[in-house]
Amino acid sequence: MSSIQSQSTICALATPAGVGGMAIIRVCGSNALRIVDMCFSGKQKLEHSASHTIHFGKFIHNDTVLDTVTASVFIAPHSYTGENTVEIGCHGGMVVQQQIIEALLDFGARHAEPGEFTKLAFLNGKLDLTQVESVADIIHATSTLGSQASVRQLTGGFTQKLQELRAQLLDICALLEIELDFAHEDIEFVDRTVVTNKIHDAISYCSHLLESHKGSEILRSGLYVGLIGYPNSGKSSLFNALLQRKRAIVSNVAGTTRDYIEEHLTISNIAVRLFDTAGIRDTDDVIELEGIEFSKSIIEQCHVLLIINDVTRGEHHSQPLVEYITTNYPHIIVTLLQNKADLLNTLPFPPDTIYTSATTGLGMESVRDFIKQTAQSQVDVTSSVLINARHVGLLQHIVESLHGALTALALQHSNEFVALDIRQSIELIGNITGNTSNEDVINEIFSRFCIGK
Ligand SMILES: Nc1nc2c(ncn2[C@@H]2O[C@H](COP(=O)(O)OP(=O)(O)OP(=O)(O)O)[C@@H](O)[C@H]2O)c(=O)[nH]1
Ligand SMILES: [Mg+2]
Incomplete structure (x- = not known):
């Protein structure tokens, strides 16, 4: 430019x-x-x-x-x-x-x-544009790992990945266009299986980038962890224990927490946003469970939910809630904590049970380890790029165009049509980097900046 x-x-x-x-x-x-x-x-x-x-x-x-x-x-x-x-x-x-x-x-x-x-x-x-976005990410970074990933992006991480993808697509176009030059001779210069395989490679490259979106979001905004459970199970007590300070009100009156409370903490260089929520009424009635809108809106945002069970009421006391969550939010990672374990004489359940006690601190390290490992497993996928929602939209569009090219190939359409879809994908890469983006997109990206940057 x-x-x-x-x-x-x-x-x-x-x-x-x-x-x-x-x-x-x-x-x-x-x-x-x-x-x-x-x-x-x-x-x-x-x-x-x-x-x-x-x-x-x-x-x-x-x-x-x-x-x-x-x-x-x-x-x-x-x-x-x-x-x-x-x-x-x-x-x-x-x-x-x-x-x-x-x-x-x-x-x-x-x-x-x-x-x-x-x-x-x-x-x-x-x-x-991807580097511009990384500048905003560095400024707003909430964790060391997030900041480091943004710096890698600023120094060209994503640009390089996109250049690799562009090279793959140009390679396919070149193959298709060689044949177009000799169309009148009715000779097949290029094995269509080779072209098909190359398109599949490009699709899996995009899918790999798309998979890193969740990890990127965690690096950018933190891992969202919600504490949910029936009233009086000890959610607020565990919230305080994880924060290592008294932040939420705790009492033996069921329904103490009415609103949600959010606090930030860092576990192994990853920002964690921890939510304490209002107790979900002890009921088997899923319709009633649906009524707890506030907790629901938090649940939807969470990557991880810790379901707090008051173990003195039985190991399976929170089972209806667990089932409700796993059925309705299958993408959320859910784990059950058997709380108030200090009140048990023995710890009788299977070895992978996480027993906690907000009172004695039992199990807090296991909970931290669990959060850490979950975050790490998501973040590991991100490698050197931070994918945001704008990139996701464009990458999905690229995948669609590539599928269009595959269909055209399968239907034995002329190479011209196949090449058209591939050319469109190349154009979309230009939208990601900003070579061919429109004014609105650019203004939207810069609206995240502060004066002086
Ligand atoms: N012995 C023991 N008592 C606990 C433990 N955790 C919480 N409690 C007690 O259980 C009661 C309820 O604790 P909260 O932390 O307020 O429970 P909650 O789930 O936040 O309750 P709501 O906000 O009403 O839904 C309090 O009296 C706590 O002191 C624990 O691990 N061991
Ligand atoms: Mg509470």
Whole structure:
């Protein structure tokens, strides 16, 4: 994509608003150096400085020294955005940050929109859309593993995978088109089984990428773990025990928790969002179970459900609830915890039973291990890419087009039609990377950004 040197020069605070040790104000655009030079007094003019140099000086406006600052110079195209950029490092006081920005506005810069710096980087061909999305993911990362996966994506992980897929599809097109060139000779140059196999390979490549969606979501937003069970089974007590602090109210009155409570914790570098829910009434009546809408809306979001059974009421006391969940939410990983085990004289059930006691801490390590292993098994599939809902939609579309190509082959249609479907898949890859995306999609992606990024 060609460089689109922005008409105006934009500026914004790149560090979080508020008081801090230091703050960075970014100025970007063809006039960035000239504008900063109007208020920066150092050993030399920034306009005469080499790219990737840092200069110390005074920041002056209306004859008043506002601060001593550093100015880091990046000359187009060698900057994050691909345009001239100055990053002003000042002291992290709210007043000084604001005064510097106001001075820059006075000298002709304008406020940057949220995500505008990254948008320029995209428009100038510095980042493709998957890399832009990874920038947003790094900023919003809630766990070490999630952040690391986003960085891998930023450094081209997904781009590379898509290039591999594109190469596979171009390979198929080439085979089909060779034959088209000799169509009038009625000779079959290419074995159709070879083409069919190659399309199957491309489909399984896409399916493999699609499979990593769940793991990607876990890396991006955390593993959602819900504690559910009948009233008084000890959900809130276990919630507190897992958090290792008293967060939820516990009492022997059935129905203590009315709403759901959400807290975050980290288990083995994976962010976990833990939900305590209102007790689901002790009933065999599934219709009544359906009435507990609040808990239901949480259940739907969860990757893992821990069903808390009050073991003093019998090992199978929560069986109707277990059956209800496994039937209605077959995609959710469910495990049963036999709680209040401290009140049993013996632990008589099969060896894979997880006994817990919120009172003594029994079984807490097993529960943590279970959460950890579940998260790990999902995350392992993700390898180096973070698939999001937008990618899923496009990859599914690619798979559909490839199936279209398979059908055309099976029906002995002309290679032209088969190639048409493959060409469409190649075009869809362009939508993922942003080579051929429309304005709405791009705006939607940048709406997740903050000002200064
Ligand atoms: N002995 C023993 N008592 C427990 C244990 N877990 C919870 N309790 C007690 O059981 C009662 C109910 O505990 P909660 O944690 O409020 O139960 P809950 O499932 O959140 O109840 P609701 O919010 O009403 O649905 C309280 O009196 C707790 O002290 C446990 O492991 N052992
Ligand atoms: Mg409770």
